[in-house]
Amino acid sequence: MQHALALVLLLIPYLALARELKKRATLKVSYFSGPIIQQVQVFPVYYGQVTNQPLLDQFYQFVVKSSVMDVLGKEYSWPPTNQFISHGSWIGSYIDANVSSATALDDRTNVQPYLKGLIAQGLINVTLNTYIPVHFAPAIKITHLKTTTCVDVCGYHDTLDIRDLGIPGVSYVAYGIIPDLSTDACAQGCGSASEFENTCVTATHELTEAVTNPLFGLATGGRWPLAWYSTNGVVGEIGDICQNVVTTLKDEWRNTTWMVQTVWSNSEQKVTFL
């Protein structure tokens, strides 16, 4: 679901955070029998001159093999899904430096046909495990149904229908939209860390939701093909419960750290700090 743009600080002061976490402890998501992504294969698309593009590839290489995925595996696999979430992989990325100069794009009339075109051209090899996060150059806004990035939301994920491409066994692909967070209201409303760290937090939010609810975009009402979701209208998906709560993970291989959004533990009904 959408990562709502909030005009509050991402790093909530400690006492306020404790109160906030206690409040969230009444929340829960349910399983609606839909598929999940078991071994995510992340293939980022960079639309235009995206800030920090090489670092974002490194971030995805890290996060798909991090404790973020371990918690997803523990909390959102079997039972009850009879599917197993494990570590995923970064399978490459596509940099499109020669995009149109349009700064206002529409999800259905611009972004979805664009992604479908990349798949049709064989530039993205899709499977049931594919997740395509699309990162945008500064100043580009994407309107998605009734919301617009950096006006209403910091990012979102949705589902691309590729049935007409005739790819055996793959009818739908999960994708995420992450705008440049220095754009308009995103500069203040999507976290108080650095722009790059805020981008990693939003990227984690959408990745974890795409993995646990990849066919969200096809669902009408609270039923299949939803996977993990809450229909009480407050929670939404697992990323939404932990929104604005971040943590920093150590990357032993690169000897660095990455900021991520925390992950919801449904069994303990609390935010997991990984």
Ligand SMILES: [Zn+2]
């Ligand atoms: Zn969300």
